[in-house]
Structure formats: C-alpha cells, structure tokens
Amino acid sequence: MxxxxxxxxxxxxxxxxxxxxxxxxxxxxxxxxxxxxxxxxxxxxxxxxxxxxxxxxxxxxxxxxxxxxxxxxxxxxxxxxxxxxxxxxxxxxxxxxxxxxxxxxxxxxxxxxxxxxxxxxxxxxxxxxxxxxxxxxxxxxxxxxxxxxxxxxxxxxxxxxxxxxxxxxxxxxxxxxxxxxxVAPTRVVPALPVDNGAPSRETALSLFAQQVRANPDAAAVISPDTTVSYRELDRRSTNIAAQLIQRGVTPGAVVAVLADRTIAGMAAQLGVMKAGSTFLPLDSHHPASRIQVALADSGAVLALVEKPHVDLVGEVVRDVVILDESVQAESESAPVFPDVSPDDAVYVTYTSGSTGRPKGVLVPHRGVVSFVEAGREWYQLGPETRFGHYHTPAADMACAAFFSALLTGGAITLLPDDVSPVSLRHMLTESGANTFLLTPSLVGSITRLGIDVPSLRTIIIGGEKLYSSLARTACEFFGPDTRIVNSYGPTELSIVCSNHVIASGHPDQEPVTSIGLDRESVPIGRAPARTPVFLLDEQGHSVPDGEVGELYFGGPQVALGYLGRSDLTAQKFVTVDSEFTYRTGDLARLIPGETLEFVGRIDDQVKIRGNRIEPGEVQAALEAHRDVKACAVVVRKRADDGSPMLVGYVIPEDVAPQADGTQQLDIAGLRAHLADFVPTYMIPAALIGVPELPVTLNGKLDLAALPLPAAADAGVAATDASAPAEASVNADAVERSPQWTAIAQIWGEVLSVNPSALEDDSDFFVLGGDSLAAVDMLAKVSRQVVTPGGEAKLVAALDGFAHQLTLSRVYEAALSVSTD
Known part of the structure; x- marks a missing residue:
C-alpha cells in the first residue's frame, strides 16, 4: 500500500x-x-x-x-x-x-x-x-x-x-x-478559454488557398538561394497534383515524398494534398531499410523523390517520379481536384514502435487546422512569421514549421542540415527566421554559445521535458521582446495539443508569466478550444486535482489511428465519456491555475533530443545481430548535463568476461548493424558487454546492478568523479601539450569518459556523442582553448570532418586557429 x-x-x-x-x-x-x-x-x-x-x-x-x-x-x-x-x-x-x-x-x-x-x-x-x-x-x-x-x-x-x-x-x-x-466521476480538465463553437469545416488546403488569394505575391518559401511566392508555390503544387492524378493516384492514397528541405519538397507535399491524397514525408538520412519499411507498410502507391535519393526507394513502390523541373511544369489541361473533408488524412508519419516495428500515424486535416488556429494566439502566427525549418522531414516538427507558416500567410525559411556552432549562429542571426520550434536540448546548446541574438518573434520549446532553470536562462538569453512557449503534443495529437506561455513577448502589455517557474519543470499548460482533456487512473476514474493520472485527449486533433494496425489503434484510441480520445501514456497532474504539469511515462518510451524513441525497437534491432545472445536497451542520464541517453547492455555469444566483469564487444560491428535498421538518433550512446542481465524482485531489469555508462565500448574507462581534476590525465601517458590535455578534459566532461584513456584516434561519435554534444564540445574548445567567438574559424578548419571528429583532428584545428 x-x-x-x-x-x-x-x-x-x-x-x-x-x-x-x-x-x-x-x-x-x-x-x-x-x-x-x-x-x-x-x-x-x-x-x-x-x-x-x-x-x-x-x-x-x-x-x-x-x-x-x-x-x-x-x-x-x-x-x-x-x-x-x-x-x-x-x-x-x-x-x-x-x-x-x-x-x-x-x-x-x-x-x-x-x-x-x-x-x-x-x-x-x-x-x-x-x-x-x-x-x-x-x-x-x-x-x-x-x-x-x-x-x-x-x-x-x-x-x-x-x-x-x-x-x-x-x-x-x-x-x-x-x-x-x-471515486470521483470522470471530468474534463479545463481547456483554453476561447470560443467553443461548432467544429471548423476548414481543411489545410482551404487555409492555404485563403493565403494565396489574400496575398499571392508574399514570400511563401525562403531558401538560401531563392524565395518563392504563394502564387508560384501554388502553381508548382498544382502541376504536381495534376501529374499525380494523371498517373492514377486516387483520393486517400498514400504518396511518399523523399526530399530534403527544399522548395521542391514543399511543393510536393502541397501537391499530394491537392490530389486528395496523404503525403508520407521521408528522410534521406535514414537507413534505406527503414525508408523501405515505411513505404511498404504504408502501401504508398507512388513516391516523389529528389534525384540523389532514388536508390533509397528500392523496388517497394511501383511508380517513382523524380522531383525536377519537368514534374513541376504546366499541365496540358486544367486539372479537376477532388473534394477534401476535415476528416480526411493529410499526412502520415512513422514513429518508433515498442515491438520493433515502426507505426504510421494518420493525421487528419481537422487536426492540422486546430493546431494552426490555436497557434495564431499561442505562437503569434501570421503574415510576419518566418518559421525556421531545420528539422528532419520525417518528423511532425517539420510539419509544424510547414503548416504554421503556409496556412497563416507567413513564410517557411529552409535552413542547412548540419547542427554546428556556425549553423546555429547563422540560423539565429542571419537567416531572417524569427520563429523557431526548438527542443530543450538545443535551447541549452544555443544559450551556451554566447550568441548575440537579435529580437525574435517566437520561440516554441517542445519535444522534451523543460526544466524551469533552463526556461529562466532562455528568458534572459532571448530577451523580453521574444514570446517563449512550452509546448506538448505526441504525433497522435496533430503536432502540439497543449501550451504554456513562459514569456509573453510584450513586456509593456503583459508581464512575464511566472506560473510554474518556481517548480522543477515548466507546466505543459492547457489545451486549445474543443479539446477535452482527461486525467484518469488505472481503473479509468478521474483523479483529484494535484494527483498523477494518465493524460487522455479528445477533440479535433486526435489522429485517425495507426495505418494498418487496427489492434494497436483499439488499444490507444479509446472512448471516454462518449468522447473519442487518444491515450497518451503520459503521466500528468493538474496544478494551481488549472494548468497541466508533465510527470513522466507509464512505459519505457523516451524523448531524446526531441526524438521519440521506443527502446524496445532499438533492442529488437540489436538482438537481430548474430553475435548478440541477449540485450537490453535502457535510458540513462549523461553525467555532464543530466540529459537522457540510450545505453545498450549486451550479452555476447560465447565470449569470456574481462577482468572487470564486462564482456568484450565488437562495438564498431554492432553500431554498423544498427545503422542499417534505425536512424542515427536511435543508436545507443554507449554499448556495454555484460555476462548477465540482472533482475529485481518483481522480474524487471535491475538498473542499479548494471555498470554505469562508460566508454568501455571504445576502450575508454568511465570518469571517476571523485578524482581530482588535475589528476584526470594519466601521468604515465604520452606527454601531451596543454591544448591537447585541455581538449581531452572537455571531451571527458561532455561524453562522461575518462580523459586519461583518450587517444589521438578517439572518435567523438563512437564514444556516444551526437550533433548537439558536438556543438557543446566545440563551443567549449573555442572558449577555453582558442578564443571566445572563434567557433566559426574552428568549424571552418574542421570542414569535411563534421561526422568524423577525432581528438587529433579537433586538436590540430584548434592549434591552427590559435596560431592564425
């Protein structure tokens, strides 16, 4: 009890x-x-x-x-x-x-x-x-x-x-x-106090058409090379839709779009919508096997593909159309487009699946419309919006940028692929974008760069739990004229379904919102109009105010279900008080101010760097390796900033234990194997060999009995936090310069590894680093080893090695910049 x-x-x-x-x-x-x-x-x-x-x-x-x-x-x-x-x-x-x-x-x-x-x-x-x-x-x-x-x-x-x-x-x-x-009767958590009138009959297409009519010459898509107006984007997407219909694509069919963040990709998504079909956005950086699984599972009848990515499609789709100028050319006859209703699916995106199989979420037009209409108030969306798009095309964060800009008369600003100190500086100060959707991890990296950021319109923070300490730092960093909003929403609820304003962006009119900043984490706020929210216990009863319950959302933003997965749809999309709802699996509570506060998960699902990950899917991919007898993939905290990371514990086949009790693993082989099945962000930061997987009294994996994440997977021992800093570099090691030692010390802090075990060929990403960790590392090297503000020169010196950051390369680049 x-x-x-x-x-x-x-x-x-x-x-x-x-x-x-x-x-x-x-x-x-x-x-x-x-x-x-x-x-x-x-x-x-x-x-x-x-x-x-x-x-x-x-x-x-x-x-x-x-x-x-x-x-x-x-x-x-x-x-x-x-x-x-x-x-x-x-x-x-x-x-x-x-x-x-x-x-x-x-x-x-x-x-x-x-x-x-x-x-x-x-x-x-x-x-x-x-x-x-x-x-x-x-x-x-x-x-x-x-x-x-x-x-x-x-x-x-x-x-x-x-x-x-x-x-x-x-x-x-x-x-x-x-x-x-x-036992309290089921009741609805209060939503945003705005008009709760009849459901909107608008669709994503009708809202886009309104913007074309209202201001056809306004900028719609801004790329590094050119700007396309609403009139031109409408023309290109209409031509693509016409060709789809000519090729036999019918309303409701799934059409894949495999493109980078380009104007052609934006036009392709709109074209699929105009044809009455459902677009499936794919990421060319994902493994070909994962792309083909999504194509096969969705039953995509056609793929619109940019030429460099054609080989990734394989032979899964019967019809592949290259996204070049010809496909966007004028059609010979005026196309007749099918009618689209609010309940029709507008797009399908694939999320991580606990059984090892990704699942496709069908999002309806009504969900997108509700998200955008609420965003007009929450995010100040409108003709002045320049929404920065740096996200993977396959995630709903990309859909947030796409719809937020193009359905409200703003422009979507396409940004470069790689996240680095230089690209972040460009994104925030030179791109012209004034609205961003950022994960807390990225916000933390940005604030540590020391960039002098101009006044921005809106910063939306989402994808992970936002701690109040970081929220306060963000308010100070972005300044009083920037609106800052903490957002919440799984893919199944049409991008974002709850918001909490941290800073209004209008210091002369409204004070900075202080509700929740005295708590450990920032509240996730309230839902938009016509969105009933329930907090229920395990028996389906409402929980009292302040008590933890599972979040259920109803209303227009609830997805249509999982594509081709009626069993899973029945489990997660349920009826509560005659309301069709999505059962989120998230635990929350109602705090004073009738505001929701996120507590955690009822299962193992986790958000890392804003990416939704089911450890079970990663575990299934790892278990498929011939040298893996058994394994477990769990979430641990990084030593430097407490952020979550994936760690894989592996029992290898027929390998004798080492002196410290761990098992020798072919780390490079395991990582290469995983890279064939899951995206990079799903590959564990550390892989550790163990002789057994200990369990608790109730049969669950006993995390406390497992070794802490160490860089044993790359021949690097874990950092001893109790050791004095000056003794952290092995005195018996090869004599190193002060700069090399300083960089090794920084790597130890960022990666939670022992600097004394690092070598010239130690690879930052093999040791468990990712792009955001690399940003933090390079920023620290710039400040402590080079000169403050030297990030641009340092990154330029590493040009060509962005994904192969060895310690010697970083050291040589820092040395060359320091001697300039």
Missing part, C-alpha cells in the same frame, strides 16, 4: 520501506537504527496485497527475517489502504535524482501502557517521518486504539508546506467518505 501511495505521489516507481527488526524479535535490544531498508519497484495498477507480497518476497530472499512466520509487516487496515490509494496528491518537483521516490514507515499498533512507568504515564504518541537526503518525501503511520495517525514531511519551502497541508486535508476527506464518493 505504501509503495502504491508513493507512486501516486511522484509518478516514480521506486519506494523504500524500512522494516524494524525489533518489532519482529523482542530479544533485540538497541537504541540504534535496526531497520532493514527494502526497495520496491511498483507498476501502475498494483494493489496493496500485491505490493505486500512483493515486500514479503524481498525479505525472504534476503533471509534477514526468514525465521519469522506469517506476514513480514503488520497489515495496514484496508480502509486506510483504499483511501490513501485514491487520495495521495503530488508534491511538485520533489523526486529529482533520489534513491527512491518516498519512504513510508508503519509503526503498527501502539500500546501506550508499555511506555508507562511508576512516575510517567504516556497519553499520546507521535510518529516522526524519517528525515533523509535519500528521498524527497516521507510518510509515517501509527495505529491507535480508535484511529490511525498519518504524518508526512518533505524538504522545501512554503510551497511544499502548503502542498503537504493540501495532501493531508484530502486524505482526511477521502478516508471519511463512503466507498462510492471516494
């Missing part, structure tokens, strides 16, 4: 329960703490009987109480169990990086006569929750003759104290209520 309470309070599955040995052995005499700490991992939906059985199993396995028969702990009364399971409120931002989410102590029944002496009579007893840095919140329960006393404590200031009072008040209300009233 206690574990279930703690899980509801924090959304974290680990709870510590101290078992006092003196309660079970009267012969024990000691004033010292003789409590046995047991850690329990709780899954949503477990009741108190199941958790108590898990507790007994833990004590039996450890044999500390093996001589005791019966229950290991006094059974807590069922009426308290049921009440606390339904009533525990969440204490915001208390879990952090703790050994457990909470500690729950049960003192059992207290007989006051046992405390009496000839000169002292005990009239009351109080339970004092354990005060420990191991956990953020503590519960203590004492059973008296006619009542049970519950005490709760937590670290923090006035806000936490108020939360504790609210928690106890609600527990008292629920425990004194009947079983019927203890």
């Amino acid at each position: 206690s574990a279930a309470v703690a899980h509801m309070c924090s959304g974290s599955p680990r709870i510590m329960v101290p078992v006092d040995l003196r309660r079970h052995d009267p012969e024990l005499r000691s004033t010292a703490n003789l409590a046995l700490p047991l850690f329990l991992d709780v899954t949503p939906g477990q009741n108190w009987e199941e958790i108590n059985a898990q507790l007994l199993k833990g004590m039996t396995l450890r044999q500390e109480l093996s001589e005791i028969e019966g229950s290991g702990l006094s059974a807590i009364p069922g009426w308290i169990t049921r009440g606390m399971l339904r009533s525990a409120h969440t204490l915001g931002g208390l879990t952090g990086s703790n050994a457990a989410s909470a500690i729950v102590s049960h003192a059992g029944k207290v007989d006051l006569d046992k405390y009496a002496t000839s000169t002292f009579t005990a009239t009351s007893v109080r339970a004092v929750p354990a005060a420990t840095g191991l956990v953020p919140v503590s519960f203590a329960l004492v059973e008296h003759g006619n009542h049970t006393e519950i005490t709760v404590s937590a670290r923090g200031g006035r806000g936490v104290a108020a939360g504790l009072e609210q928690l106890l008040d609600h527990i008292e209300r629920v425990l004194t209520a009947t079983a019927e009233t203890a």
Whole structure:
C-alpha cells in the first residue's frame, strides 16, 4: 500500500520501506537504527496485497527475517489502504535524482501502557517521518486504539508546506467518505478559454488557398538561394497534383515524398494534398531499410523523390517520379481536384514502435487546422512569421514549421542540415527566421554559445521535458521582446495539443508569466478550444486535482489511428465519456491555475533530443545481430548535463568476461548493424558487454546492478568523479601539450569518459556523442582553448570532418586557429 501511495505521489516507481527488526524479535535490544531498508519497484495498477507480497518476497530472499512466520509487516487496515490509494496528491518537483521516490514507515499498533512507568504515564504518541537526503518525501503511520495517525514531511519551502497541508486535508476527506464518493466521476480538465463553437469545416488546403488569394505575391518559401511566392508555390503544387492524378493516384492514397528541405519538397507535399491524397514525408538520412519499411507498410502507391535519393526507394513502390523541373511544369489541361473533408488524412508519419516495428500515424486535416488556429494566439502566427525549418522531414516538427507558416500567410525559411556552432549562429542571426520550434536540448546548446541574438518573434520549446532553470536562462538569453512557449503534443495529437506561455513577448502589455517557474519543470499548460482533456487512473476514474493520472485527449486533433494496425489503434484510441480520445501514456497532474504539469511515462518510451524513441525497437534491432545472445536497451542520464541517453547492455555469444566483469564487444560491428535498421538518433550512446542481465524482485531489469555508462565500448574507462581534476590525465601517458590535455578534459566532461584513456584516434561519435554534444564540445574548445567567438574559424578548419571528429583532428584545428 505504501509503495502504491508513493507512486501516486511522484509518478516514480521506486519506494523504500524500512522494516524494524525489533518489532519482529523482542530479544533485540538497541537504541540504534535496526531497520532493514527494502526497495520496491511498483507498476501502475498494483494493489496493496500485491505490493505486500512483493515486500514479503524481498525479505525472504534476503533471509534477514526468514525465521519469522506469517506476514513480514503488520497489515495496514484496508480502509486506510483504499483511501490513501485514491487520495495521495503530488508534491511538485520533489523526486529529482533520489534513491527512491518516498519512504513510508508503519509503526503498527501502539500500546501506550508499555511506555508507562511508576512516575510517567504516556497519553499520546507521535510518529516522526524519517528525515533523509535519500528521498524527497516521507510518510509515517501509527495505529491507535480508535484511529490511525498519518504524518508526512518533505524538504522545501512554503510551497511544499502548503502542498503537504493540501495532501493531508484530502486524505482526511477521502478516508471519511463512503466507498462510492471516494471515486470521483470522470471530468474534463479545463481547456483554453476561447470560443467553443461548432467544429471548423476548414481543411489545410482551404487555409492555404485563403493565403494565396489574400496575398499571392508574399514570400511563401525562403531558401538560401531563392524565395518563392504563394502564387508560384501554388502553381508548382498544382502541376504536381495534376501529374499525380494523371498517373492514377486516387483520393486517400498514400504518396511518399523523399526530399530534403527544399522548395521542391514543399511543393510536393502541397501537391499530394491537392490530389486528395496523404503525403508520407521521408528522410534521406535514414537507413534505406527503414525508408523501405515505411513505404511498404504504408502501401504508398507512388513516391516523389529528389534525384540523389532514388536508390533509397528500392523496388517497394511501383511508380517513382523524380522531383525536377519537368514534374513541376504546366499541365496540358486544367486539372479537376477532388473534394477534401476535415476528416480526411493529410499526412502520415512513422514513429518508433515498442515491438520493433515502426507505426504510421494518420493525421487528419481537422487536426492540422486546430493546431494552426490555436497557434495564431499561442505562437503569434501570421503574415510576419518566418518559421525556421531545420528539422528532419520525417518528423511532425517539420510539419509544424510547414503548416504554421503556409496556412497563416507567413513564410517557411529552409535552413542547412548540419547542427554546428556556425549553423546555429547563422540560423539565429542571419537567416531572417524569427520563429523557431526548438527542443530543450538545443535551447541549452544555443544559450551556451554566447550568441548575440537579435529580437525574435517566437520561440516554441517542445519535444522534451523543460526544466524551469533552463526556461529562466532562455528568458534572459532571448530577451523580453521574444514570446517563449512550452509546448506538448505526441504525433497522435496533430503536432502540439497543449501550451504554456513562459514569456509573453510584450513586456509593456503583459508581464512575464511566472506560473510554474518556481517548480522543477515548466507546466505543459492547457489545451486549445474543443479539446477535452482527461486525467484518469488505472481503473479509468478521474483523479483529484494535484494527483498523477494518465493524460487522455479528445477533440479535433486526435489522429485517425495507426495505418494498418487496427489492434494497436483499439488499444490507444479509446472512448471516454462518449468522447473519442487518444491515450497518451503520459503521466500528468493538474496544478494551481488549472494548468497541466508533465510527470513522466507509464512505459519505457523516451524523448531524446526531441526524438521519440521506443527502446524496445532499438533492442529488437540489436538482438537481430548474430553475435548478440541477449540485450537490453535502457535510458540513462549523461553525467555532464543530466540529459537522457540510450545505453545498450549486451550479452555476447560465447565470449569470456574481462577482468572487470564486462564482456568484450565488437562495438564498431554492432553500431554498423544498427545503422542499417534505425536512424542515427536511435543508436545507443554507449554499448556495454555484460555476462548477465540482472533482475529485481518483481522480474524487471535491475538498473542499479548494471555498470554505469562508460566508454568501455571504445576502450575508454568511465570518469571517476571523485578524482581530482588535475589528476584526470594519466601521468604515465604520452606527454601531451596543454591544448591537447585541455581538449581531452572537455571531451571527458561532455561524453562522461575518462580523459586519461583518450587517444589521438578517439572518435567523438563512437564514444556516444551526437550533433548537439558536438556543438557543446566545440563551443567549449573555442572558449577555453582558442578564443571566445572563434567557433566559426574552428568549424571552418574542421570542414569535411563534421561526422568524423577525432581528438587529433579537433586538436590540430584548434592549434591552427590559435596560431592564425
């Protein structure tokens, strides 16, 4: 029961329960703490009987109480169990990086006569929750003759104290209520207070047509080489649509678009829409096998492909059309386009699948329209918008840029591929773009570059959990004239379905929004009009305000389902109070101000650098390698900034363990194998060989028993955080210059590796780095080894080696820049 309470309070599955040995052995005499700490991992939906059985199993396995028969702990009364399971409120931002989410102590029944002496009579007893840095919140329960006393404590200031009072008040209300009233009826979380009139009958096509009529000569697409007006983009897309119809493409059919961020790619997507079809955006940087899986799974009848990428399509699609000038030429006769309704699919994108198979999400026109209409207010979308597009074409973040600009009269600004200090500087200061959708990871990298950014229109932050510390840094970095919004939305909910304004961008009219910035993470805000939101427990009942529940969204932005996956669609798209909803799998709570706060996931899905990843898909790809006997792919935190990264633990076939207990792996071979099946962002940052995969009491993978991510996969040992910095570079190693040593030290910080084990040929990306980590690394090298503001020269010196950053190359480039 206690574990279930703690899980509801924090959304974290680990709870510590101290078992006092003196309660079970009267012969024990000691004033010292003789409590046995047991850690329990709780899954949503477990009741108190199941958790108590898990507790007994833990004590039996450890044999500390093996001589005791019966229950290991006094059974807590069922009426308290049921009440606390339904009533525990969440204490915001208390879990952090703790050994457990909470500690729950049960003192059992207290007989006051046992405390009496000839000169002292005990009239009351109080339970004092354990005060420990191991956990953020503590519960203590004492059973008296006619009542049970519950005490709760937590670290923090006035806000936490108020939360504790609210928690106890609600527990008292629920425990004194009947079983019927203890379960709240399903209710809708408040949405954005705007007109909730009839559903819009607009489509993405009709909104684009409005912009063409209103201002045909306005810029629609801005590329590094040219600018295309709405009139010209309309003409090109119309010609593409005409050719699709001539080739027999019918309404509702899926047409793939394999193009980079180009004008032709933008025209192709619009052309598919005009033909009444559904466009499938693909990324030429993804493995050919993944591209072909999406083509086959979607049943694409035709692919519009830029010439350099034709070989990636293979023979999966019966008709391949090259996106060149000829396909955009005028058709001989005026085309007749089919009618398109709001419920028709406009695009399909593929997301990571937990079973190892990506799944295609069908997004309707009504969803895009709702997103854009809400964005007019949230993001200040309109003719002045210049939306910077640097995203992978295959993700819905690219669709956000595409629709936000072209359906509101703004322009989409196409930006270069590689993320580097130079490209980020260009993107923010020279591209002309004034609106960006950035992940928190990228925001962090940008703020560390020290760029003097001009006043921007809007910064939308999404794709990952946004911590308040970074939000405050972003407000200071971008300045008071920039609107900053924290956004939330899975692909199944048409890009973004909830927003929280952090800074208004109008300091003279509105103050900077402070709601949530005093919490650990920034709220995800509220949903747009006509979007019912439900917070439900495992039984489908509404949770009280402040309590953690699973998010369900209804309304126009709910996707049509998973393409060709009726079984999975039935699991995730469900009816709640006669409302067709998407079950997100995300845990959240309603905090003061009727605002949603994201807590975590009910499963293993994770967002890394804004990319949605199911570790199960990566694990399935890794298990397919002939030399892998078994494996597990999990999420760990980077040592430098605490951001999430994937780590693969592998039991290789018939390999003897090394001296440190790990197993030798063919890292290069495993990475090459993964690169054939999954995108680069899904390849684990570290691959570690292990002799076995340890499990917890309830059969789950025991992360605590696995070695921490080290660069053992590249022959580099993990950094010893306790070692003094000046001793971090091996004194017995080859004598290095101060610059080489400084760069190695920076690599150690960014990659969480031991600088003393680095060599000239150590590869940044093989060691687990990615493009954003490379940005941080090069920025630090520029500041500490070269000169502040020297990023441009340093990156120019590394031209041609952007994806092969060895330590020697970075050192030589830094040396050449320093001697200029």
